[in-house]
Amino acid sequence: MTKKRVLSGMRPTGPLHLGHLHGVLKNWLKLQEEYQCFYFVADWHALTTEYENPKKIPAFSRELLLEWLAVGLDPERSVLFIQSAIKEHAELYLLFAMFTPVSWLERNPTYKDMIRELKQKDLATYGFLGYPVLQAADILIYQAQKVPVGVDQLPHLELTREIARRFNYLYREIFPLPEPILAEVPKIPGTDGRKMSKSFGNAIFLNDDEETVRKKIQTMVTDVQRPRKSDPGDPENRCVAFQLIKLYFSPEEIAEIVSACKAAELGCVACKKKLAERVIDGLRPLWERRKQLEEKPGLFEEIISSGNERARKFAQKTLEEAKEALFGSKWY
Secondary structure, eight states: OOOOEEEEEEOOSSOOBHHHIIIIIHHHHHHHHHSEEEEEEOHHHHHHHHTTSGGGHHHHHHHHHHHHHHHTOOTTTEEEEEGGGOTHHHHHHHHHHTTSOHHHHHTOHHHHHHHHHTTTSOOOSHHHHTHHHHHHHHHHTTTOSEEEEOGGGHHHHHHHHHHHHHHHHHTOOOOOOOEEEEOOOOOOBOTTSSBOOGGGTOOOBTTOOHHHHHHHHHTSOOOTTOOSTTSOOOHHHHOSTHHHHHHHSOHHHHHHHHHHHHTTOSOHHHHHHHHHHHHHHHHHHHHHHHHHHHTOHHHHHHHHHHHHHHHHHHHHHHHHHHHHHHHSSOOO
């Protein structure tokens, strides 16, 4: 049986961190075992918020692809490509824009949230308002049946489904209605307790070296109600670092840490030292694979070129079908 197709992407706006690893990439690794996966660098999407400084996007795009490969995404099983290399995305986006009501875009809750959160940026642009239409083109040009999303992204996917329905109704049924793959995304706190983000300066990046990882984890907020080691702690309810401990230790080890902390037998400094070594052990295979890729730049370029070409073949076929449905004959 033909595997169902999955589409997902990331914006190249900076280095990846542990939040990306545990919140997205580990899920992508599982999906490539079961689905035909298309993963793309959404560099056009990055322009919606980074249009004032676009020259950094190519370097971030390369960094993103290197990290994906280092994490273990397999270019034989997943199509890895760059959005702007596939011009068909832009053409389908244009066609969809012609019949998408402005009211659909203005009521998008994520649009309103980002306007509030990114007050330092001027987002009153046509591109930012219309980015869900480009997102729909990204998904539908590969006729993806599944899209991994968080709960907060469901309105975006529903808009994609509405655009597909409208096209199918007006012209001819071409596009599937993609369904969400909802995965439980662990909350990864940064060193200060807020959500891990490069914008907050609290992230542990995948390309940090060992010493940097150790230093960052030692600065993590622990139990503020436990100023001395002799005070009993409550890691499950009061310790930020405990969220990472749950990801890097076995259930038996976690139980021992909790017991020792509550009994004032394990201090926060020693506990964070243990955590730092576990995080480093988890990142070391990524660092090694990345080093191998950097030592073979020709291989890296070949992987990306091949991924772009595979994606282009799918996109060209879908675009031809869409234009024929629109205009009633083959269109050049």
